[in-house]
Amino acid sequence: MFKRRMTRTKRTITILVALTLIVTGQLILRQREEVDLELYPQLIPQVLPAISTDQSVIVHDPYDYPGEYYKAQLHMHTNKSLDGKWSTETAVNAYYEAGYTYLAITDHDRVTLFDGINDPNFVIIAGEENTVPWPFWPLGAHMLRLFVDSPQRSGNAQTRISSAVRADGIAGIAHPNWSGNLTTGKWTLPQMLALHDYTLVEVYNPHSNSRKDTATWHELIRRLGPEISVWAIAVDDAHDENLFNRGWVMVKTEGVSEEALKEALLRGSFYASTGPTVVFGVEDGVITARIEGDEPAEISFIAGNGEVVYSITSTEGSYEPKGNEGFIRVEVETKRGKRAWSQPFWLEVGEAL
Ligand SMILES: [Zn+2]
Ligand SMILES: [Zn+2]
Helix, strand or coil: CHHHHHHHHHHHHHHHHHHHHHHHHHHHHHHCCCCCHHHCCCCCCCCCCCCCCCEEEEECCCCCCCCEEEEEECCECCCCCCCCCCCHHHHHHHHHHCCCCEEEECCECCCCCCCCCCCCCCEEEEEEEEEEECCCCCCEEEEEEECCCCCCCCCCHHHHHHHHHHCCCEEEECCCCCCCCCCCCCCCHHHHHCCCCCCEEEEECCCCCHHHHHHHHHHHHHHHCCCCCCEEEECCCECCHHHCCCCEEEEEECCCCHHHHHHHHHHCCEEEECCCCEEEEEECCEEEEEECCCCCEEEEEEECCCCEEEEEEECEEEECCCCCCCEEEEEEEECCCCEEECCCEEEEEEECC
């Protein structure tokens, strides 16, 4: 009799646990939306179509704005993060001394403020590195929320992006191929396509795989097309001085201000770098890359379909788009493996002038 009651109790508990797991599982799955890739086809075909000679090509140049280039770090931690090892003051001073003009402090799930440096030519941006809990905090993937004065601790990924944008901030996807957080830290292409209103994607972060992150970003913009801009950034994601000054962006702003930085980040007037200083631009319909200094590097012009359409080892390279490439982006790599990434130059084909 007693034994039978025990068996029944056990069975009830098992059923209850199973039901709870199913319900939580469903809720968790709904938190992490992803699209069917077939519904988001590659807008630029694998084999580039021929274009007729009586058509003209307009090259959209994200760098065609007045201003100077300034160095910016958009992702770093202080000891206000559980895994951060240097004080806010030490960290900020290190960036200031290294010649950075813009610095976003992005501690985990909190906003850290610092006003210890009084220099109008050094701008600290409030932000956070937000954990999108999956299946529960602290597991899950990370995103950057910049120009926000408070962290967002609830909601799914889209809620977290939208609240940043509503607060006049900018959101970005951190280290898409980071295999940390027991592999819950990854952002897949279908997940990134399910989200909207974010502006940045890391193509270089020392904790992630930069080749894979670059490929993910390339596939993303190839499917989003020219109307939805998602730009590439390189970051340190430093937690102490060891990963300091490894990856940054050079941003073209007119004067130095938080507003100017925000505008430039939204329109793509910046490039990602782990070393080379490059001037990217368009001259008479030709896309050019000029490297500062006399160390030659491999300059590759990559079409929307992923094909390297032209490559040269030099301090300068240029490529005249045929018009069928969808977009052209430029990658630079020095002999020592230091790299720079331009944003895409989107092409528009029109009637001949
Ligand atoms: Zn992270
Ligand atoms: Zn981080």
